[in-house]
Amino acid sequence: MSEQDDQIFLKRFSLIIAGLAIFAVLIVGLAMTMNDRLAVSESTASGPATLERIKPVFAVYAGETGRAAAMAAAEEAAASGGGQQVAFDGSTDGEMIYNNVCQACHMAGAAGAPQLVAAQWEERLPQGEDTLVQHAINGIGAMPAKGGRSDLTDEQVRASVEYMLAEIE
Numbered sequence: 001m002s003e004q005d006d007q008i009f010l011k012r013f014s015l016i017i018a019g020l021a022i023f024a025v026l027i028v029g030l031a032m033t034m035n036d037r038l039a040v041s042e043s044t045a046s047g048p049a050t051l052e053r054i055k056p057v058f059a060v061y062a063g064e065t066g067r068a069a070a071m072a073a074a075e076e077a078a079a080s081g082g083g084q085q086v087a088f089d090g091s092t093d094g095e096m097i098y099n100n101v102c103q104a105c106h107m108a109g110a111a112g113a114p115q116l117v118a119a120q121w122e123e124r125l126p127q128g129e130d131t132l133v134q135h136a137i138n139g140i141g142a143m144p145a146k147g148g149r150s151d152l153t154d155e156q157v158r159a160s161v162e163y164m165l166a167e168i169e
């Protein structure tokens with residue numbers, strides 16, 4: 001009686017084990033197929049879109065290498081048609097342009113950029129506003145032309161220089 005019970009138990013038990021094994025193989029197969037499909041769609045379609053989304057908002061260019069990098073970035077922007085577009089829709093709001101572009105260096109004094117304190121402008125101011133504007137447009141020392149934003153117009157650079165001069169204290 002008990003031997004027979006054992007045999008029935010063993011039969012059922014091995015059936016269940018076999019069923020579970022087949023189920024496991026199926027699940028693994030399904031997972032592998034799904035993984036293949038996801039990998040394909042990611043590498044082809046969303047790759048460039050992801051790069052576009054995670055690219056830096058802006059960069060700080062400092063020193064001679066920074067100058068070269070700023071030039072390359074400006075050329076790239078010009079080549080892609082971006083250079084044609086005027087920054088900030090042509091706004092001549094000096095404060096806004098300063099906050100978005102110039103402040104990156106001039107607030108902390110990065111790469112020796114003069115901060116908006118009188119002591120750092122004593123030797124610069126006597127050049128006159130026009131010369132300061134020209135230097136900001138063409139670049140001077142470690143400062144790239146137009147602070148690295150070649151899409152700024154000369155008027156926009158002038159407006160931001162005027163804002164800076166008014167803010168010096």
Ligand code: HEC
Nearest residue numbers: 061102105111112113124135136140141142143147160161
């Ligand atoms: C990448 C950093 C950087 C950015 C961005 C930047 N500057 Fe400068 N700027 C400098 C540095 C460095 C100097 C000092 C250059 C020197 O005298 O050697 C400087 C100097 C100047 C001067 C003084 C020039 C002179 O003749 O003494 C003016 C004016 C100026 N910047 C305006 C601007 C304006 C306006 C912007 C924004 C449109 C701007 N800068 C953005 C780094 C920067």
